[in-house]
Amino acid sequence: MIRVLLVDDHPVVRAGYLRLLEQAGDIAVVGEAGDARTAFECFVEHRPDVTVADLSLPGTSGVVLIRQIVAHDPAARVLAFSMHETPPLVRRVFDAGARGFIGKGAAPDQLVDGVRAVHRGERYLGAHLSPWLADCEARLEAMRIASLSPREFEIFRLLAQGRSPVECAERLMLSPKTISNHQTLIKEKLGVATTAALVHLALRHAVISV
Numbered sequence: 001m002i003r004v005l006l007v008d009d010h011p012v013v014r015a016g017y018l019r020l021l022e023q024a025g026d027i028a029v030v031g032e033a034g035d036a037r038t039a040f041e042c043f044v045e046h047r048p049d050v051t052v053a054d055l056s057l058p059g060t061s062g063v064v065l066i067r068q069i070v071a072h073d074p075a076a077r078v079l080a081f082s083m084h085e086t087p088p089l090v091r092r093v094f095d096a097g098a099r100g101f102i103g104k105g106a107a108p109d110q111l112v113d114g115v116r117a118v119h120r121g122e123r124y125l126g127a128h129l130s131p132w133l134a135d136c137e138a139r140l141e142a143m144r145i146a147s148l149s150p151r152e153f154e155i156f157r158l159l160a161q162g163r164s165p166v167e168c169a170e171r172l173m174l175s176p177k178t179i180s181n182h183q184t185l186i187k188e189k190l191g192v193a194t195t196a197a198l199v200h201l202a203l204r205h206a207v208i209s210v
Contacts, residue, residue, distance in 0.1 A: 002119045003049045003050075004030065005033070005042055005050075006052050007051065007057070007065070009054065009057050013054075020111060027115055030046045031046040039057075040072075043069050044072065050078070050118050051069060051076065052111070054082065055080055063093060066093065066096040070097030077119060078098045078099060079111075079114050082101075083105070091137075099121075100118045100123060102114050148190075151172075155168055155186060159183060160203075165180050
């Protein structure tokens with residue numbers, strides 16, 4: 001039996017989701033909460049297999065709740081849901097440590113599928129969101145790349161090719177410190193935190209080839 005903690009600030013909504021989940025036969029709701037503070041206390045008390053949490057909560061947001069839960073238990077499995085389905089929000093949710101995201105416009109059976117998938121340790125994204133979000137995310141990435149100056153783009157390309165800051169400096173006749181400063185700014189503009197993520201971004205947009 002999959003033990004679920006259900007978090008939503010509307011009791012009527014929680015009641016509907018509770019019936020939907022428990023009708024699945026292999027899911028039991030072991031706790032409910034209407035705000036982030038109570039939700040975290042319930043998580044600590046019940047140790048659910050999956051936490052299903054709305055992102056719009058009074059006081060502390062659902063994204064902050066996800067971070068708190070994952071900080072307390074890195075193995076925690078959280079499935080987030082929201083009426084807002086924008087790529088930046090979904091990205092924030094996964095960056096916070098959630099294992100899945102479903103829009104409130106999804107078919108009811110996707111909530112059950114999402115709970116099961118997250119419980120298995122899989123990453124889950126509502127089926128109706130996947131193509132749209134992938135397209136939006138690609139456009140957002142392209143806009144970020146286009147925001148780079150010609151010099152920043154060249155450094156981005158060289159770094160993505162595996163060149164070190166020193167090699168970039170020699171090739172562009174700049175100081176290593178200047179390259180390092182550019183590298184930090186480039187990562188901020190592109191929304192990536194690591195060199196590996198920078199390389200993957202460059203490959204996705206054909207800035208470099210394999």
